[in-house]
Structures are given as structure tokens and as C-alpha cells.
Amino acid sequence: MALDEGMDRRGVSRRRMMLATGAVAAGAALSQMAGWLNSAEAKDGSTEKWPWPYEKLDPAKTAEIAYSEWYRVFCGCAVINSVFSQLREKVGEPYKSFPVDAFVFLEGGQVGWGTICGSPAGANIVANLIIGPRIAGAHEGHQIAADIMQWYSEAKMPVFTPAVAKQPTPIMTTISDSPLCHLSVGKWMKASGYELKSPERKDRCARVAASTAYRLVELLNEWKDGKYESTGDFTCAKEYGITGQYNCNECHGDLVPEPPKGKGV
């Protein structure tokens, strides 16, 4: 199967900047990330040479593996293993030596705490393991992670429909406007009426993992072909002077705090 027809791969909804007017002066802040790099000392670890060898994968096949793996290792680990299980066969090391199953704890936004959904968390791990960290001179892993966070937040999830689904298709889709598990799962539960422990909710999350794996492999394949361009257009620190998402009002209401200015810089 494939991405649903008519789906803009960057997400169907345009990002909505909901920050209260005047709360921060966009464009005035310099990147907080700049200057954080001090040194990129090489270590002895043989796996710390980037990029790792990568061979292009089929997004749909990868998504099917992620869907199936969700029922074994849950969201984050399913996304990692959907890519790495194939690369273990196609490439071998260093994928064989990477302990994928340790990442089961990414479930439920990290052991049920509802923070980052395991699917983007797993995708971010994969992109940065393969491409390497920005301190090693490669920026595409960092950029793909940012792309995934924004794409996930804007997409009508789940996007991907497995060939043989464990629950009837179509299922309810929702836009999380956030990469957080609590918001992603909560909005879907509210719209669908299904409980957290229902088979339908579990199947929804398996499809979200599959959707994320699909998108991740699209981006990695573009990178492999030398055709990757970042799709993200949001850097909270640069635009607003604090790390964060774009949906400020969803938690803050009309009273969005203004980050402090001018002290210490």
C-alpha cells in the first residue's frame, strides 16, 4: 500500500503560528544553536565514523515492517527496526551491532510519560545514527529530525494503510499539531472515542509508526541520492527565544509568556 491519495507528503495542514502577537519579536533572535559547537573530538569507537553505509529502501516495505514490529516492540523500536532489520541484511555492520530492542522504552512517549511520540523519537535516532551528528560536520541528520517533527505534527495521522491491517480501514485520522505522544494519542482518542487500551488505539499507533517509517525512508533515500532538501520551516529557538513547538496557545491560552531578553548576553 502507499500514502493515501492526495496526501501532501509534508502534511495536509499548513503550520499555524498561534503565538500571541507581540509575545516575541520573530526574526530578531539569533540562533541559540550557533556557537554551541566547541569541538568534535574523534573517539575510538569504530561506529562513530559517519555516514554509516546506507542503501536505499522501499518506503512501503519499510512501513509494513514497522506496522508488524509495533506489535512486538512498540512505536520507537518498531521504526528503528523497520530500517535497521533491512540494513542488517543489505549492509551488515554497524547495523548488526546496534542493540535496537533496547529502545522499547520509547513507548508511550518514554515509559508512558507522554513526551515525544516514540515514532519520531525512533526516526530521529535512525537519521542521526546513519548520517551522524552535526558536531561531526553533517547537518542532514539534524535537519531530517526537524523535518520529521514538523511533518508528524502537521500530518493527518495515520497516513499509511497496511496491506493486511489488524483493524478495519479506514480509521479515524487526526492532526496532532505536536510531536508529543500525549497530544497525538489524546486527540485521536477524543475524535474516535476509543480507549487507550483498545485494539483500535493500538492499531492506530502501529499505523503511525508505519507512516513515520515511510516518511523517514523517503528522506533518507533523497539524502542518499544527493537530492535532500530540508522541508522544515520552523526553528523555535531562533524565532521565539525558547525551545518548543509552534502551538503556543494550545497550552498557554492567550497568556503566552515572553522569554526574557537582554540578560546574560
Place this chain on the structure above:
Amino acid sequence: MALDEGMDRRGVSRRRMMLATGAVAAGAALSQMAGWLNSAEAKDGSTEKWPWPYEKLDPAKTAEIAYSEWYRVFCGCAVINSVFSQLREKVGEPYKSFPVDAFVFLEGGQVGWGTICGSPAGANIVANLIIGPRIAGAHEGHQIAADIMQWYSEAKMPVFTPAVAKQPTPIMTTISDSPLCHLSVGKWMKASGYELKSPERKDRCARVAASTAYRLVELLNEWKDGKYESTGDFTCAKEYGITGQYNCNECHGDLVPEPPKGKGV
């Protein structure tokens, strides 16, 4: 140096349950986690045999390494490497083969998106790599991750004071009531008045990484001695029927949505 005098290692503030009365019926819900385990198939990966060999570490020394490493690789990677750099020397494999530096992207709540603070994210990775995932039969990695999330949320951060700090001590401390970077950093910035890009804010986050590494090693040492008991007393899915934190009202105000009940189960 050590944890500040008088600091309850579980955190100085008691967890405050702020969920609106009647929003959910605590105690009635069964664990959503139960039944998620289908199979724990062994894979060929030599690093997927748990537990990994562990030797007890000095918490203060580990914290000092994390503090220093923050200035090279930032929060999440600093916590991971504070433990793994020592175990590479004391134990060797599989720590030498683990690509620690790939995890720089945990910075800023994952590439600046303000989700889970990199310090607990890194600690969770370490605990689960060493002890293994719950699907392999070991539950302490999952439990230590939950302990870290709650401890981090309740602690007056930063707890740890480095021997040679890059900024004057004492510094402002704040309680995040959340493991999210956006809340942890935002509350400290609000209380201290320092900008995100200030040296003081960076030093605060380096100390938070150090504090988390200290607590992580305390828990790992207890586990190694066979004396580990989970300190966490909060499971959102079990108590409230959704993944999440405990500070519902901080985002929802008085209108905390009630998760759906009875459909699909």
C-alpha cells in the same frame, strides 16, 4: 562535589496531583501496558543480550564528566557519555561499539523542539541499554526510566554543583514539574531572567545534565548491588487512561478532558 545538602534525592517537592476532580476515576483503569507484550524474539545482534556488564561508578565523578561533556555534545549525549566513557575503559565492549555521539540531536528537547529534556532522554537510553528492555524479561530499565522522569520533574534543578563551574555558584534553581525541555528551561529562564543563548542558561543545562547523570548512577549502582527499588509512584496510563505527566492543569486549566471510556475494550 555532591548533591546539595538537605536535598531529598527523590526531589524536594512532593508530586502534586493537579488533575481536576472527577475528570477520571483513578484506580479503576487497568494498566494499558499489560498485554502489550507479544513475543520477545531473540535476534542475532550480539549486543542484544542483557544485562550488559556493568561496574559501579562514582556518581560525583560521573556528574563532573557530564558537566564537561555538555560543552562538547550537549545534554542527552553528555549523560550517555558520562557513563559509557567510563565503562568503555572499565569493561570495554559492548560500550566501545555504541555510537554515543550520534545522540547530539537530543539537545533542546530533540533538535530544539522542546519535547523531552535530553538529560532524562539520555538517562533512559543508558538504563535500558545496560539492563535491557522489558520484552526481554528485565523490568528495572523501564522502572529506572520512570524514576528518572519523576525525579527530574520534582527536583530543584540543578541539584549538582560542579567542582569548577563555568559560571558563579549558587545559581537559580527551579522545579519543572515536567520532563519537557520547554517547561524545564522556560521556568528557569522566567525565574532567573536569563536568555536562552546566555552563558548562564547553558551552564544551568550543563548542571542539569550532571545532576541527572549523578542520579542515574545512584540507581544503576543500587541495581548492581541487588538493592534497587523503584521510587516512582506514578503511572499515568494506569491512573488516568492516557499517557502523560501529572500536571494536567498546567496546560489544561480547569478543563481537563476526560479520556473516553468503554469503546473498543
